[in-house]
Structures are given as C-alpha cells and as structure tokens.
Amino acid sequence: MSYKSTHLITMAVVISFLTLILLSRFTYFPLNFSLVSGYSMYPTMKPGDLLVSLHKDIVGYDVGDVVVWCSNPTYCTVHRVVELSGSQVVTKGDNNPSEDPPIPESYVRYRVVLIIPLIAWLPACLACMSLYLIKEREKLLRLARGFGDVEMIVFFVLTIINLALVALVPLHHFTTEPTLVKPSMSLRSVEILEPGSLILVRYGVQNLKLVSVAGCLVEVGDQVLGCSAYIPTSDSVAVVVPPETYAVAYKEGLTSFKVLVNLTLDKGFLVGSYPLHISWSKLGISVSNNSLILSNPNYLPINVTQVRVTYMSYDKWSRTHKVTQVKELEGFTVSPKNTYVLLIEGRGEYAYVMIKYLFMGEEVVEQRRIDFS
Amino acid sequence: MSREELILVKRLRKLVTLTSTYSIFLGIYVIYLVATPAYYVDGVIKGYVALTYHKLLFYDTPVRYDTFFCLSFLSLSILILGTYLVLAGALTHYLFFSGRDFSTGVKWLFGGALSSLASLGLALALISKLTTTTALLNLNLNQVTSAGILYLGASSVFPTYPTWYLLSPLVLIPAILTYVILATVTYLHEALVEELRLARQSLFREIKYRIVGS
Numbered sequence: 001m002s003y004k005s006t007h008l009i010t011m012a013v014v015i016s017f018l019t020l021i022l023l024s025r026f027t028y029f030p031l032n033f034s035l036v037s038g039y040s041m042y043p044t045m046k047p048g049d050l051l052v053s054l055h056k057d058i059v060g061y062d063v064g065d066v067v068v069w070c071s072n073p074t075y076c077t078v079h080r081v082v083e084l085s086g087s088q089v090v091t092k093g094d095n096n097p098s099e100d101p102p103i104p105e106s107y108v109r110y111r112v113v114l115i116i117p118l119i120a121w122l123p124a125c126l127a128c129m130s131l132y133l134i135k136e137r138e139k140l141l142r143l144a145r146g147f148g149d150v151e152m153i154v155f156f157v158l159t160i161i162n163l164a165l166v167a168l169v170p171l172h173h174f175t176t177e178p179t180l181v182k183p184s185m186s187l188r189s190v191e192i193l194e195p196g197s198l199i200l201v202r203y204g205v206q207n208l209k210l211v212s213v214a215g216c217l218v219e220v221g222d223q224v225l226g227c228s229a230y231i232p233t234s235d236s237v238a239v240v241v242p243p244e245t246y247a248v249a250y251k252e253g254l255t256s257f258k259v260l261v262n263l264t265l266d267k268g269f270l271v272g273s274y275p276l277h278i279s280w281s282k283l284g285i286s287v288s289n290n291s292l293i294l295s296n297p298n299y300l301p302i303n304v305t306q307v308r309v310t311y312m313s314y315d316k317w318s319r320t321h322k323v324t325q326v327k328e329l330e331g332f333t334v335s336p337k338n339t340y341v342l343l344i345e346g347r348g349e350y351a352y353v354m355i356k357y358l359f360m361g362e363e364v365v366e367q368r369r370i371d372f373s
Numbered sequence: 374m375s376r377e378e379l380i381l382v383k384r385l386r387k388l389v390t391l392t393s394t395y396s397i398f399l400g401i402y403v404i405y406l407v408a409t410p411a412y413y414v415d416g417v418i419k420g421y422v423a424l425t426y427h428k429l430l431f432y433d434t435p436v437r438y439d440t441f442f443c444l445s446f447l448s449l450s451i452l453i454l455g456t457y458l459v460l461a462g463a464l465t466h467y468l469f470f471s472g473r474d475f476s477t478g479v480k481w482l483f484g485g486a487l488s489s490l491a492s493l494g495l496a497l498a499l500i501s502k503l504t505t506t507t508a509l510l511n512l513n514l515n516q517v518t519s520a521g522i523l524y525l526g527a528s529s530v531f532p533t534y535p536t537w538y539l540l541s542p543l544v545l546i547p548a549i550l551t552y553v554i555l556a557t558v559t560y561l562h563e564a565l566v567e568e569l570r571l572a573r574q575s576l577f578r579e580i581k582y583r584i585v586g587s
Contacts, residue, residue, distance in 0.1 A: 037446045038439025047442055150477055151560070154484025158457065159491055162450045166495070169446040180431055180512075187519040203520050265525075267417075267432050268514075272521030 018160070021167045024110075025073040030055045032110045034068060034078060035168040040093030041066070041078060048118030050168075051078060053110030061111040067091065068110040069103055078112065097181045183207040183267050188235075190259075190274045195337035196246060196299030199239040199259055200232075201274060208265050213237060215262035220248045229261060237261060246299040246336075249278055253360055282359050283334060287368050292342040292353050296334040304340075305331045306356035313348040324348045346372035378569045385566050388559040389469050392482050392552075396462030399489070399552050402539065403455030407448045411500075411536045412507045416528030417514055422507050424448040424499060429510070440506045444499055451496050454488055458552075461485050479556075479563040486556035489549045500540050 024032040036049040044066070045051070053068050061067050063081050069091065070076040079091035079100060088102040188202040203210075213229040216239055225248075229239040239259050249257055256277050263270040283302055284295040296302050307329035313322050325347060334340040344351055354367040410421035418436070420429035425448045427441040465478030507530050514525035538544060 035446060038442040039437040040439050047446075150480035151484035151487065154457075154461075154481060155487040155491070158450070158454060158484075158488035161453055162492060162495060165447055165450050169443055180436060182512075182514060183432075183523075183525055184516070185518055185520045185523055187521075261521075268523065268525035270521050270523050 015160075018164055018167055025070060025076065025167075028055070030058055032068060033168060034076070036078065037169050040096050041080070042095040044080075044094050045078070045115055046118065048122070050116040050118070050121045051112050052114035052116065053112045055110055056108055059111050059113060061108065066112040067108050068112065069107040070109055071103070071107055076109075081108075181207045183265075185265075185270060187272070187274070190276060192241075192276060192299070195335070197241055197243075199241055199274075199276065200236055201239065201259070201261065201272070202236045205235045208267055210234065210237065211264045211266055213261060214264045214269065215260075217260040218242055218245050219258040219260060220245055221252050221254050221257075223248055227259070237263065246278070250280065250298075250300050250360070255279065280360060282364055283355075283357065283366070285355070285366055285368055287370055290344050290346050290370060290372060292344060292355075292368055292370065293339055294334050294342065294355070295339040296336055299336045301333045301335050302357055302359065303331060303333050304355050304357045306354075307331065307342065308354045309344055310352040310354070311348045312350050312352065344370050348372065375569075375573075378566070378573070381562060381566050381569065385559070385562040386469075388555070388562055389465065389475055389479060392555040392559045393462040393465035393469065393478065395552055395555055396458045396465070396482055396485060398462075399548060400455045400458030400460075400462060402548060403451060403458065406536065406539055406545075407452050407455065409536050410533050411503060411540055412510075412530050412532055414507075414510050414528055414530050417512060417526045418510050418528040421533070422503065422510075424503055425452060438506070440502070444503055444506075447495070447499055451492060451499070454485070454492050458485050458489070476563055476567065479559050482556045483560040486553045490553050493546065493549050496545065497542055500542075500545075504540075 020029060020031075021033050023029055032051075032053040032055075034051045034053065036045045036047055036051060038047060051068070056067070061081060063084055066078060066080050067089075068076055068078050069089070077091070077100070079093050079096075081089060082092045082099060083090035085102070087105050089105050089108055090099050090102050092099040184206045185208055186204040188204050190199065190201050192199050210231050213231065216227040216229040218225045218227045218239075218241060225242045225245060227239055227242050229237055232238050239261065245257060249255075256275055259274045259276060261270075261272050261274075263272070278299065279297075281297045283304075284297065286293045286295075294304070309327045309329060310323055311325040311327070313324045314320075315322060329342075332340060332342070342353070342355075344353060350369055350371045350373075352367055352369055354365065356363060356365050358364070407424040410423045413421040414429060418429055418431050419433075420427065422429070422441060425445050427438065427445075429436050429438065461478070461481040461484075465475055465482055468475040468478045510528060510530050513527040514523075515527065516523050516525070
C-alpha cells in the first residue's frame with residue numbers, strides 16, 4: 001500500500017471517528033466521547049477530562065452511576081443518578097448543592113465507563129500527533145501538495161478543529177439555577193414564653209446567618225415601646241417584652257400586639273413584624289381541702305382586693321345553718337401565670353369564701369364553699 | 374509585461390498589503406473579543422464574563438457556571454482562528470516586504486477567509502449564548518417571606534465597552550465579510566497574475582522556439 005493510501009486511510013479514519021462522535025448525540029450509537037466542561041462533577045471529573053461512555057442498552061445503569069443525558073442533541077449533561085422512580089430519573093452533579101429536576105428515562109443515553117484525565121489524554125495526543133508529523137513530514141507535505149491547495153488545507157484543518165470541539169463539548173442543559181443556593185428565611189414559630197417576659201421567634205434559615213438584632217419595637221394599640229432582643233441560637237431571636245406591654249394591652253382591652261424586629265444578617269437584613277394574641281381570662285378558682293386555689297392565666301398580676309370568709313355551722317336539732325363568724329382577710333396578688341393558695345382556717349362545718357377583684361375594668365365577685373369535714 | 378498585467382500586479386501588491394494588514398487587524402479583533410470580558414456583574418454576584426473565561430463571586434464565594442465553561446471550550450476554535458489570522462497576515466507581510474514569492478501567503482489568507490466564514494455562525498451562536506446566560510445573572514434576592522421582608526440585595530449585568538459594541542453582529546459580520554471579500558479579490562488577482570505570467574512564459578517559449586527553431 002502506498003504512503004498516499006495509508007495517510008488517506010488515516011485521515012478518513014479520523015474524520016469518520018469525529019463524525020461518529022457527532023452523530024452519537026443525534027442518533028443511536030454504542031459509543032460516545034464527551035469532554036467535561038464544568039465543575040458540576042468535581043472532584044470526580046475535572047474540566048477537560050475525556051469521558052468514554054457506552055450506550056445504556058449495552059451496559060445499563062443504576063443509582064450511583066454517572067450517565068450522559070441529553071434533552072436535545074446540543075444540550076447534554078453528565079451527572080450521577082441519585083434516584084430512579086418509574087419513568088423518571090433524578091440526577092445530581094457531585095459538586096452541585098441540589099438535585100436536578102426529574103427527567104424522563106428516555107433522556108438518558110450513555111453510562112460513563114471510563115474517565116481519562118486531561119493531563120493524560122492531551123499530552124498523549126499531542127505527543128502522538130507530533131511524532132507522526134515529524135516522522136512523516138516529507139510524505140505528508142507531498143500528500144498535501146497532491147491533496148489540494150494550501151487554502152483548502154487551512155480551511156480543512158480549522159474546520160476539523162471546529163467540528164471536534166462542537167462534537168466533544170455539549171452545552172449544559174442547566175444554566176444558573178442549580179449552581180446558586182439562594183439565601184432564604186422563613187418563619188417557623190412565634191411563641192410567648194412563660195411567664196410572658198420573653199417572646200421566642202424561630203426561623204427556618206437557608207444559607208444565611210443571624211448576626212445581630214439592629215432594632216426591636218413592640219406595638220400595642222397606638223403605643224410603640226422599645227424592647228431588647230438577642231440571638232440565643234443560630235435560628236432564633238428572643239425578644240424581651242417591656243413590662244408595660246401587657247399593662248397597656250390590659251388597660252385598653254386589646255387582645256393582640258405586634259413585635260417588630262430588624263435583624264442584621266450576614267448577607268443582608270430582615271424586617272419582621274409578628275402579631276401575637278393575648279387571651280385575657282378571669283382567675284381560675286378551685287377548692288382543695290381547706291384551701292382555695294387561685295390560678296392566674298394572664299401575663300399580668302391580678303390584685304384580689306377583698307376576701308371575706310363566712311364560717312357556717314349546722315344545727316342538727318333545729319336543722320338550720322347559722323353564720324358563726326365573718327372574717328375579712330387581707331387582699332393579695334396572684335402573680336402572672338401562677339397560682340396562689342389561700343389557706344382557710346377550719347372553723348365550724350363549712351365556710352363561704354368570697355373574693356373580689358378587678359378584671360378588664362369590671363369588678364368580679366366569686367364565691368366558693370369549703371367543707372371542713 | 375503588458376500594460377494590463379502591470380496594472381494587475383500593482384493592484385495585487387496593494388491588495389496583498391491591505392489584506393494582510395486587515396488579517397492582522399481582524400485576528401487581533403477576534404482575540405480581543407474572546408479574551409476580554411464582555412460583561413461585568415455587580416451586586417450580590419460580582420465579577421466578569423468573557424467568552425474564554427469567567428470569574429464570578431456570589432457573596433464573595435467563587436461560583437462556577439458550567440455553561441460558561443462550555444463556552445470557553447467552544448471559543449478555543451475562535452481563538453485559534455484569531456491567532457491564525459494574525460500569523461497568516463504577519464507572514465504574508467514578511468514574504469511581501471522581503472521580496473519573496475508571496476503567492477503562498479495569499480493562499481493562507483484565502484484559507485483563513487474561508488474558515489472565518491465557516492466560524493462566523495459558531496461565533497454568533499456563542500455570543501448569543503453568552504448574552505442569554507449572562508442575562509440570568511440579573512438577580513433580585515429581595516423577597517417577602519413569612520419571616521418578613523428580606524433585603525438580600527440584587528445583582529446587575531453591565532456590558533463592558535468597547536467589547537460589547539465589538540460583539541455586536543452588526544460589527545462582527547461586516548468585519549468578517551470585508552476580510553472574505555478582500556481575501557477573495559486578492560486570491561483572484563493572484564490567480565490572474567499567475568495565469569498571465571504562465572501565458573507570457575508560454576508565449577516567450579513559443580517565440581523562442583520559432584526563432585531558434587529547435
């Protein structure tokens with residue numbers, strides 16, 4: 001075989017190879033070559049690495065395999081399979097923070113079977129090409145003269161370079177969305193901690209850090225009160241409620257107030273307004289043995305202004321109830337979210353305990369019977 | 374040498390000077406296009422984007438965009454073409470001014486023109502992809518969530534001048550077409566001069582044959 005035929009065959013093989021690589025993206029072809037052109041699979045694959053892939057019908061694929069999937073011949077992605085669910089496949093770049101949206105199973109074309117690093121294939125190719133050119137330069141020059149004019153050779157070589165790059169480097173299907181983890185913050189809960197002096201605001205924080213509290217206000221009706229706040233954990237803020245908050249709300253008969261916080265974040269700031277509901281309730285009164293138990297469900301102390309104990313006795317012969325003694329006790333204060341035990345001295349058969357207090361501007365009178373048996 | 378041939382040769386010499394100079398200029402222009410940033414981004418994303426490379430920081434953390442990496446790889450052919458145009462122009466200049474036969478240089482220039490025409494479509498596609506992908510860097514992260522109003526800032530993309538003007542198809546297409554026309558005209562002139570020279574030589578041989586009669 002003449003040198004001309006040998007070189008023409010070599011050239012034909014190279015062109016056919018490039019054509020087949022290009023065609024493998026358009027039609028069924030058992031083998032595919034791709035060039036890694038991004039950092040989404042770093043460190044498994046680095047930009048410039050050459051991937052050798054076989055068609056999925058030949059080697060199959062499963063969770064954990066790196067596959068080449070194409071939504072169309074120009075948009076292809078090389079990512080790892082993380083989930084297979086029926087006709088949908090979920091892939092993810094090893095270096096990407098999130099998974100890709102699910103793709104139809106038909107998009108998956110090849111499974112990567114070999115990764116040739118850039119530092120291995122490029123020097124090897126260049127060395128082989130250089131050796132070939134140096135060794136065969138005379139023959140190649142003669143062939144070039146016989147093959148065509150200089151202008152055609154220049155055009156041919158530059159077109160081959162264009163084709164090779166287009167064939168090897170597919171454009172990625174995704175653009176910026178999976179690359180950036182956008183910071184976000186949502187409200188998880190706002191609760192008043194017992195006995196009402198603290199409000200804990202919990203957040204769902206993504207890619208953000210709470211740095212400090214720049215401002216804090218409590219809005220009760222028409223009044224705005226300053227408050228202090230601090231960051232107890234990385235995702236919550238504790239607001240110290242000013243003592244007068246509940247007093248103002250109680251006085252004006254309000255059932256809600258607002259906490260306004262201005263937080264400094266590592267990537268910006270947040271202005272939050274959180275309404276809180278207050279349910280005002282009368283004192284809870286129960287009797288236990290010789291005691292009257294008063295519980296205050298409110299965030300304010302309640303002053304019991306008057307306590308009157310009416311001791312009673314029962315006369316079996318005349319079958320009548322008689323008042324044996326009426327005793328006025330000193331008033332007392334039931335602390336917020338607390339209970340107060342009023343011990344009644346046992347005299348006679350039983351006693352009526354009457355208590356009087358002011359609640360939301362109205363006088364409340366309650367009476368309970370205590371049996372001393 | 375006939376008068377017509379003399380005119381053609383003079384015109385060819387002017388055309389070679391013009392085309393090789395224009396080839397160097399076009400090569401530098403192409404290299405400048407792919408190697409200098411076309412857009413810069415400011416805000417939550419900071420950095421710049423060129424056809425062959427990009428450097429972007431999202432909240433001061435480097436981010437890498439696979440699409441830009443693809444563009445970098447694909448732009449290599451444009452970079453190679455630019456380098457070729459500069460070299461071809463410079464070599465033709467050298468051949469011309471050193472008094473050597475510059476016909477090979479004219480062929481190099483014509484080959485470069487053909488390749489420029491073939492690469493024009495790819496270059497326009499890459500520029501279009503660069504523009505659309507860069508547009509996605511216009512982000513506004515300020516949002517209203519259940520936690521309140523979150524002020525996280527925004528980012529804006531700005532074109533860099535003069536690269537942005539030079540990337541315009543209205544500049545790129547005429548620049549390459551001018552080169553193609555110049556190189557083709559030069560090539561045709563060179564072919565014509567070569568043909569006339571051969572014809573003259575042939576005529577000379579024939580006359581010599583008739584006179585000497587050997």
